[in-house]
Amino acid sequence: MTDVSVALNCPACGGAISVAEGVDTVVCSYCSSTLFIEGDRGVTTIAFRNRLSKQRAVDASRRWWSKGWKARDLKRAGKIVEVYPIYLPFWRATTRVAGWICGYEIRRHTDSKGRVHEQKVPKEVMVLRDYQFSEIAADPGDLGIRSLRNFSGETSFADFDMIPTFEATNSRDDAVAHAKQEAISRARSSAGIPRVTMERLHIFPRRLSMVYYPVWVVRYEYRERMYLTTVDGVTGMLLSGRAPGDPLFQSLAITAGSSVGGLLAALGIMLSTVRAEVAFGGILAGLAVLYLTYRFFRHGSEIIEGDFRHKPASMSQTVKEFQDIARTLQGDYR
Amino acid sequence: MASTKCPKCAAPVTFDTGTKFVKCSYCESQIFIDRSGAGFYYAVPFSVAEADAIGLFKRWAAGPARAKDLDKHAQIAGIRKQYFPVYMFKRDVKGREEVLVEPAGSTTLPGLHKLRIPAGDIKIFDEGFDIGGAELVKPDIEMLSYMDSLPGKAKEQALVYFPIWRMDYVFDQKRFEVVIDASTGEIFSANFPARSSTAYMVVAAAGFVAFALEGLLALSSLAVAASLMALTVVGIFAASYYVARRL
Amino acid sequence: MKVVQVRCPSCNSPIYSKQRDRLFYCDKCNVIHVRDGGVDKIDFEIGEFKSEPREERVYVPFWRLYCSFVIRSKRVEGGHVFRLVSWMRGEDGSGTLFIYIPAADLDTAMFKRLAVEFTLSSPKYNTRLNFGSTPRMPTVISRDEAKELADFVVVTMEAEKPGVLQRLDYSLIVNSTKMIYLPFGIGPGGMVPAF
Numbered sequence: 151m152t153d154v155s156v157a158l159n160c161p162a163c164g165g166a167i168s169v170a171e172g173v174d175t176v177v178c179s180y181c182s183s184t185l186f187i188e189g190d191r192g193v194t195t196i197a198f199r200n201r202l203s204k205q206r207a208v209d210a211s212r213r214w215w216s217k218g219w220k221a222r223d224l225k226r227a228g229k230i231v232e233v234y235p236i237y238l239p240f241w242r243a244t245t246r247v248a249g250w251i252c253g254y255e256i257r258r259h260t261d262s263k264g265r266v267h268e269q270k271v272p273k274e275v276m277v278l279r280d281y282q283f284s285e286i287a288a289d290p291g292d293l294g295i296r297s298l299r300n301f302s303g304e305t306s307f308a309d310f311d312m313i314p315t316f317e318a319t320n321s322r323d324d325a326v327a328h329a330k331q332e333a334i335s336r337a338r339s340s341a342g343i344p345r346v347t348m349e350r351l352h353i354f355p356r357r358l359s360m361v362y363y364p365v366w367v368v369r370y371e372y373r374e375r376m377y378l379t380t381v382d383g384v385t386g387m388l389l390s391g392r393a394p395g396d397p398l399f400q401s402l403a404i405t406a407g408s409s410v411g412g413l414l415a416a417l418g419i420m421l422s423t424v425r426a427e428v429a430f431g432g433i434l435a436g437l438a439v440l441y442l443t444y445r446f447f448r449h450g451s452e453i454i455e456g457d458f459r460h461k462p463a464s465m466s467q468t469v470k471e472f473q474d475i476a477r478t479l480q481g482d483y484r
Numbered sequence: 485m486a487s488t489k490c491p492k493c494a495a496p497v498t499f500d501t502g503t504k505f506v507k508c509s510y511c512e513s514q515i516f517i518d519r520s521g522a523g524f525y526y527a528v529p530f531s532v533a534e535a536d537a538i539g540l541f542k543r544w545a546a547g548p549a550r551a552k553d554l555d556k557h558a559q560i561a562g563i564r565k566q567y568f569p570v571y572m573f574k575r576d577v578k579g580r581e582e583v584l585v586e587p588a589g590s591t592t593l594p595g596l597h598k599l600r601i602p603a604g605d606i607k608i609f610d611e612g613f614d615i616g617g618a619e620l621v622k623p624d625i626e627m628l629s630y631m632d633s634l635p636g637k638a639k640e641q642a643l644v645y646f647p648i649w650r651m652d653y654v655f656d657q658k659r660f661e662v663v664i665d666a667s668t669g670e671i672f673s674a675n676f677p678a679r680s681s682t683a684y685m686v687v688a689a690a691g692f693v694a695f696a697l698e699g700l701l702a703l704s705s706l707a708v709a710a711s712l713m714a715l716t717v718v719g720i721f722a723a724s725y726y727v728a729r730r731l
Numbered sequence: 732m733k734v735v736q737v738r739c740p741s742c743n744s745p746i747y748s749k750q751r752d753r754l755f756y757c758d759k760c761n762v763i764h765v766r767d768g769g770v771d772k773i774d775f776e777i778g779e780f781k782s783e784p785r786e787e788r789v790y791v792p793f794w795r796l797y798c799s800f801v802i803r804s805k806r807v808e809g810g811h812v813f814r815l816v817s818w819m820r821g822e823d824g825s826g827t828l829f830i831y832i833p834a835a836d837l838d839t840a841m842f843k844r845l846a847v848e849f850t851l852s853s854p855k856y857n858t859r860l861n862f863g864s865t866p867r868m869p870t871v872i873s874r875d876e877a878k879e880l881a882d883f884v885v886v887t888m889e890a891e892k893p894g895v896l897q898r899l900d901y902s903l904i905v906n907s908t909k910m911i912y913l914p915f916g917i918g919p920g921g922m923v924p925a926f
Contacts, residue, residue, distance in 0.1 A: 154488050154518055154519060154521070155488045155491050155497065155515045155516070155518070156491065156515065156516040156517075156518050157490075157492050157513060157515060157516075158505075158513070158515065158734060160734075160736070161734060161735060161736045162745060166492075166513045166514060167514065167734070169514065169516075171504055171505065173751070175737070175751055176734075177747075177749060182747050183736050183747065184737040184746045184747060184755065185734050185737065186734070187732060187733070187734055188732070188734075188735060189732045189733055191732060192504050232536075238603070246839070248883040249883055249886070250883075250887065252897050252898065252899075254808075254897070272895035272897055273895060274890045274897075276887060278839045278843055278883075286603075288601075288602075289600045289601060289602050290668070291602040291665055291667060291668025291669070292668045292669045292671070315502070316603045316604055316605055316606075317501050317502050317604070317605065317606040318502065319583060319601050319603075319606075321574075321580075321581045321582050321583040322581050323580040323582070324581075324583075347806075347897045348897065348899060350882065350883070350886050352879040352880065352882065352883055354872075354876055354879075369536065374539060374542050374555075375539055375543035375546055376539025376540045376542070376543050376669075377543055378669055394546070397725060397728035397729045398725065400728040401721055401724035401725035401728050402721070404688055404691065404720070405717060405720045405721045405724060407688070407691075408687075408688055408690075408692045408694075408695060408720055409695045409717060411692050411695070412691065412692045412693065412694065412695025412697075412698070413695050413696070413699045415692070415695075415696040415699070416695070416696045416697075416698070416699020416700050420699075420700065436692070437692075440688060440692050444684070444685070444688045447687075447724060447728065449548040450548070451546070451547070451548045452546070452547050452548055459670075
C-alpha cells in the first residue's frame with residue numbers, strides 16, 4: 151500500500167501546502183499563488199464538543215425512566231450496566247428554494263336558509279427560503295437516531311481521539327438528493343394551497359457539511375433484559391430509548407378508551423335525530439379514541455422514544471405521529 | 485491504523501479509516517490518501533459482549549410482537565461470535581457519489597433484508613487488529629469480480645467485517661435463529677414465534693360495543709345503565725389486565 | 732484530487748487573490764474566468780461610483796441575463812391589468828428584457844428586493860475599466876443557477892401585481908449573460924446603490 155499517499159505541493163513554487171477538506175481554492179503560504187483543487191475535494195467537516203459528563207448522561211436516562219407509562223418498578227429494578235460516548239456522523243445540507251405556487255382553496259359555508267355555498271378562493275404564494283436538513287451518514291442500526299435536532303454548540307476536534315468515531319458510509323449525493331426532496335415538500339406544505347394550478351419551484355443546494363455529533367449510549371438491565379438509551383452530548387436531552395412497559399397501564403388505557411369511545415358513539419347515535427351527520431361523527435370519534443388506546447394496549451409492553459426502523463406504537467408515539475402530521479402541514483417542522 | 489510511506493521523506497505515516505488528509509510527523513508535509521487504486525480491509529469492533537447479546541435477545545423476545553414470555557421460555561441452544569464480510573464500493577458515477585454494498589460470500593443472514601454495514605467505529609483490519617476470538621466468515625467471492633461490472637469510477641473499495649452474534653433458540657420444540665448486530669445492538673430475525681392480537685382485539689371491541697349499548701340504554705333507564713357500566717368497567721379492566729399479562 | 736495553479740486563460744499570468752471566489756479576476760489583462768468543470772472566460776462590466784466616497788464602498792456582482800420571453804397563455808383572478816406586457820419591449824405577450832440576478836451570498840429578502848428592483852428598471856451607470864482599490868463581494872451563484880433564478884424573478888414580478896395569479900404558460904430563453912459589478916455603499920442602514 152505504498153501508492154495511496156499523494157504529496158501536496160504548490161505547483162508554482164514547490165512549497166508544501168495545507169488543504170482543508172471541502173475547499174476548492176487555497177492560497178500558497180510561500181508564493182501566495184491562488185491554487186485550485188480539481189476532482190474529489192471532500193466536504194467541510196466539523197465536530198461538536200461533548201459537554202456531558204457520564205453522570206449527567208445517566209441522570210438523563212433515569213429521569214426518562216420515571217416519565218410516562220413505563221414499568222412501575224423500573225427505578226428499583228433497572229440497573230445501569232454501561233455508559234460510553236460515541237461520535238455519530240451526519241450530513242448537514244442547506245437548500246434554498248425559490249419559486250411560486252398558485253392555486254385555490256374551496257371554502258364552504260351555510261347561509262341562513264341552510265343552503266351550502268361553495269366559494270373559490272384563489273391564492274398565490276411565493277417560496278424563497280433556506281431549509282436545513284440533516285441525516286445520519288451511517289446505518290443507524292438500533293440507535294434510534296436519524297437526524298440532528300440541535301445545530302448549535304462549541305465546535306472542536308479536541309475530543310476526537312478520545313471518543314470512538316462512527317464512520318460515514320452513506321453517499322453524500324444521496325443526502326443532497328434527500329435534502330432537495332425534503333426542501334420541496336416543506337416548501338409545498340408551507341404554501342398550504344390545497345388545489346395547485348401552477349407550480350414553479352427551483353432548488354439550489356447551498357452548503358453541505360459533515361457533522362460529527364457526540365452521543366452518549368447508556369445500556370441498562372431490567373429483569374435480565376438489556377435496554378439502550380441515547381443522550382445528546384451537547385444538550386443533555388434524551389434522544390432515543392427503549393424501556394419496559396407495564397400491563398396495569400395497558401389495561402387502564404383500554405378500559406378508559408373503550409368506555410369513552412363507546413359512550414361517544416352512543417351520544418352520536420342519540421343526537422342523530424337532530425342531524426344524521428352527528429351520528430356518523432360520534433361513531434367515528436369513538437372509534438378513533440378506541441384505536442389510539444388499543445394501540446397502546448397491544449404494544450405498550452415496550453415503550454419507545456426516537457426514530458427506530460420498526461416502530462411499534464405506544465400512546466405517546468401515536469399522539470406524536472398526529473402532532474407531526476399537523477406540524478408538517480403547518481410547514482414548520484424541523 | 486494502516487501505514488504508508490511519506491512521498492517526501494519516506495518516513496512511515498499511519499492513517500485511520502475515514503482519513504483523507506494526514507500530516508507526516510517527521511517532515512510535517514500534508515499528504516492526501518488516494519484510495520481509488522487500492523483495496524482495503526476494514527472491521528467494526530465488538531461493543532456487545534456475550535452476556536449483553538443474551539440480554540438484548542431477551543429484551544427483543546419480551547417485545548409486544550413476540551409470543552408471550554418468549555424471553556422466559558426460549559431455550560438458547562447455541563451462540564456464536566462471528567465477523568461477517570461484505571464489500572463496500574464507493575464510486576463516482578457521472579460526478580455523483582454512490583455507495584454500493586455487495587455480498588462477499590454465499591452465506592446470508594436471516595432477517596437482514598438488505599445488505600448493509602451497521603454504524604460503527606470502522607477500523608483498518610490488519611495484523612494489529614484484535615478479533616477477540618470471533619470466527620471470521622471467509623469471503624468466497626473476490627472483490628475484483630465486482631470491479632468490472634460496477635458503474636462509474638472507483639473512489640474506494642473495501643472488504644468490511646462487521647461483528648455479529650448468531651444465536652439459536654428452541655421454543656415450543658421448534659428451532660429459530662436470530663442475528664444480533666454487535667455494534668449497535670439491532671436484532672435481525674426472519675421468523676419467530678409471534679403473538680396473536682386476537683385476544684387484545686376481542687377485549688377492546690367488547691368494551692366498546694358494551695359501552696355504546698349501555699350509553700343508549702341510559703336514555704330509557706339511567707340507573708340500570710349506570711350500574712351496568714360500573715360492572716363493565718370492572719370486567720373490561722380485569723379481562724384486559726389478564727390479557728396484557730398472560731396472552 | 733489534483734492541485735493546479737490558477738492562471739489567467741488569456742495572458743497566462745498567475746492569479747493572486749486572498750478571498751475565496753467562484754470567479755477569478757486577472758488584474759494584468761482584465762479578464763475574469765470561472766472553473767466549473769472547465770475554464771471559461773466571463774464577459775463582464777464594472778460600474779463607476781457616482782459620488783465621492785462617504786461610506787465603505789463595495790462591488791456587488793450581478794448576472795445580467797438578456798432574455799426573450801413568450802407568453803402563451805395566462806390566467807389571473809381578481810385583477811384586470813396584465814402588466815407584464817407593459818414593461819416588456821414588444822407586443823402580443825412577447826419581447827425581450829434584461830434580468831438582474833444578484834450573485835453574492837445575500838439573504839433571501841435582499842436577494843429578492845435587488846433582483847426585482849433592477850429588473851423592473853435597469854440600472855443606469857457609467858462604466859470603468861478596473862476595480863481600482865475597491866473590494867468586490869465573492870460570487871456564489873453560478874451562471875446556470877442564475878438562469879433558473881431568472882425564471883423565478885419573472886414569475887415574481889408577474890405575481891406581485893393586483894390580482895391572484897393562477898396560471899402562466901410561457902417560455903424564457905436566455906440569449907446572453909454578462910457579469911455586472913455594481914457599486915454599492917455600506918452605511919449604517921445597510922447596502923445602498925452608489926451609481
